[in-house]
Amino acid sequence: MSVSSDRRKLLQTAGLAALSGVVPATARAQKLPAGTIRILVGFPAGGGTDVMARYIADKLRERTGNNVIVENRAGASGVIAIDALKKAPLDGSVIMYGTAATTVALTVTRKSPGFVLEKDMMPLGLTGLTSTVFVVSPTIGVSNLQEYTAWLKRNPGKNTFGTTALGSNTHFFGVLLGKSIGIPVEGVGYKGAAPLLSDLMAGHVAAGCGGLTDFLTHHQAGKVKIIALSASRRLPFAPDLPTVGELGHPALGYEGFYGFYGPPGMPQGLVDAWSQELKAATESPDLKQKLFNTGLDVLTSGPAEFATRQAALVQSFGEMMRKAGYAAE
Numbered sequence: 665m666s667v668s669s670d671r672r673k674l675l676q677t678a679g680l681a682a683l684s685g686v687v688p689a690t691a692r693a694q695k696l697p698a699g700t701i702r703i704l705v706g707f708p709a710g711g712g713t714d715v716m717a718r719y720i721a722d723k724l725r726e727r728t729g730n731n732v733i734v735e736n737r738a739g740a741s742g743v744i745a746i747d748a749l750k751k752a753p754l755d756g757s758v759i760m761y762g763t764a765a766t767t768v769a770l771t772v773t774r775k776s777p778g779f780v781l782e783k784d785m786m787p788l789g790l791t792g793l794t795s796t797v798f799v800v801s802p803t804i805g806v807s808n809l810q811e812y813t814a815w816l817k818r819n820p821g822k823n824t825f826g827t828t829a830l831g832s833n834t835h836f837f838g839v840l841l842g843k844s845i846g847i848p849v850e851g852v853g854y855k856g857a858a859p860l861l862s863d864l865m866a867g868h869v870a871a872g873c874g875g876l877t878d879f880l881t882h883h884q885a886g887k888v889k890i891i892a893l894s895a896s897r898r899l900p901f902a903p904d905l906p907t908v909g910e911l912g913h914p915a916l917g918y919e920g921f922y923g924f925y926g927p928p929g930m931p932q933g934l935v936d937a938w939s940q941e942l943k944a945a946t947e948s949p950d951l952k953q954k955l956f957n958t959g960l961d962v963l964t965s966g967p968a969e970f971a972t973r974q975a976a977l978v979q980s981f982g983e984m985m986r987k988a989g990y991a992a993e
Contacts, residue, residue, distance in 0.1 A: 695937035697757045700731045704749055704760040706742030711857055712877030716922065716958055717761040720791070720942075723951045728941070734761075741829055742766030743778045750784050752927040756934040759788060764920035764977055765832055765875060772981045773831045775992050781974070786926040789939045790965040790973065791946055792955060793919045795876045795895040796837045797905070798825070799888045803867030809845070809891045809911050812871065816847045819870075826860040827851040828874035833918060833981060836988040837894060838873035843988075844913045864888050875920070876902070880959035894918040901956040918984065920977070922960060923970050939966050 703721055707713045714736060721732040737745035745760055746767075752758035767785065770777040779785070798809075806812045816823055823842070827835040830853035842849035852869065854860040857878035863869045865887050872879075876893065880902060883890045893905040896917050908916040924942050926935060943964045945951060955962050965973070985991070 695933060696728060696730070696941060697755050698730070700733060700757065701728075702733055702735045702758045704745045704752075704758065705734055705736050706738060706745030706760075706762070706766055707736070707856060708738040708858070709736050712875060712958055713761065713763055713922070716791075716877065716955060716960060719951060719954045719958075720761065720945060723945045723948055724941070727945055727948075740778070741770060741832075743770065746779045746784065749925060749927050750779065754927060754930050754934075756926070756930065756938060758927065759938060760785070760925045761791075761922065762925050763794070763875075763922050764974070764981075765829065765834070767925075768920070768974060768977045768981050769829075769832045771978055772985055773990070773992055781978070784928050786928055786930045786935060787967045787970040787974065788924040788926050788935060789942045789967060790921055790923040790963060790970045791942070792960040792962040792964075793895075793921055794960055795893050795899075796833055796873065796918055796920070797876050797879055797883075797890045797894070798838060798841055798871065798873050798892040799864065799879050799883065799890050800871045801864045801867050801869065802886065802889060804870050807889055807891070808906070812891055813845050813847060815870075816845075816849070822870050823847060823849045824852050824869065824871075825849050826854050826863060826869045826872040828854055828857050828860055828872075828878065831990065831993070833920060833984065834873045834875065836984050836990065837916065837918060838871075839988045840916055840984070841873075841892060841908070841913065844916060861888065876905075876959035877922075878959075881957070892916075895961070899961055901961075902959065918980075919961075921970075921973060935967060 703717050705714050705717045717734045721734050725732040737748050749760045771781045800806055806815050825838045835851045838851055857874050860872050864872050882888050890905050893907050895907055946964050952962050
């Protein structure tokens with residue numbers, strides 16, 4: 665009995681897809697668990713990480729038909745979410761959207777971070793790169809790094825900046841920028857971007873440092889002014905932001921990441937299924953544009969490449985910490 669023309673085309677398409685490493689969405693969805701899928705986020709609702717996770721959850725819901733929810737497990741700089749991931753079932757129903765500001769930073773800056781990076785989280789795939797930015801309050805009347813440097817000289821008692829987390833890259837970047845311009849500045853810790861933004865807009869603090877994803881939309885709305893970007897190049901979705909290299913401080917270049925993790929011990933078949941689905945979802949044109957709008961430089965990868973990038977960032981982050989004059993606590 666001969667195979668029908670339509671069926672033959674379907675088999676040929678599936679074969680070509682398998683050879684190219686691209687698996688149809690329906691095939692991927694069959695490998696993922698049915699029912700509710702939870703995406704853990706280690707920060708409060710409304711922040712950059714949460715917003716991105718919800719965009720991705722919407723796309724996953726659309727593609728798979730599953731009920732996909734974001735579950736905020738805020739606290740302890742993201743460790744509460746990691747702890748929940750460690751205890752999650754291995755059926756693929758729970759994954760975590762994580763950032764290097766937690767996974768890498770805590771590994772480097774704490775002697776006992778509460779998790780073992782290579783053991784307690786299974787890399788599923790990279791979502792994109794993120795830069796650190798130095799911002800100023802609109803109330804101080806400066807629009808670039810040169811003007812901010814002059815402002816510091818006129819206001820020697822106001823050489824502090826808010827950081828979204830002490831002992832993180834957003835702290836060290838600010839300290840090293842101060843050293844590079846020849847005017848030491850001191851970081852003041854905030855519990856995330858939201859309270860720092862509030863104080864910046866009100867003029868309670870003159871400057872701040874955090875992830876681009878937390879500040880880009882507020883910069884575009886004129887509520888704060890980004891005056892330095894840690895990326896290696898100008899970003900196509902934010903071409904007005906000057907890089908530290910352009911400003912004469914190339915040694916301060918730094919790029920963190922966002923990506924997805926599964927619980928330790930997740931079966932390889934589920935790791936592969938999630939990796940393929942997350943890559944396809946993230947590269948959907950509409951979702952990609954939404955992530956660009958948050959300040960994420962979208963870049964997807966498989967688990968192995970993600971793990972390699974993570975290991976390299978552990979090394980470079982350690983160098984940044986030491987240059988800033990800090991040691992693991």
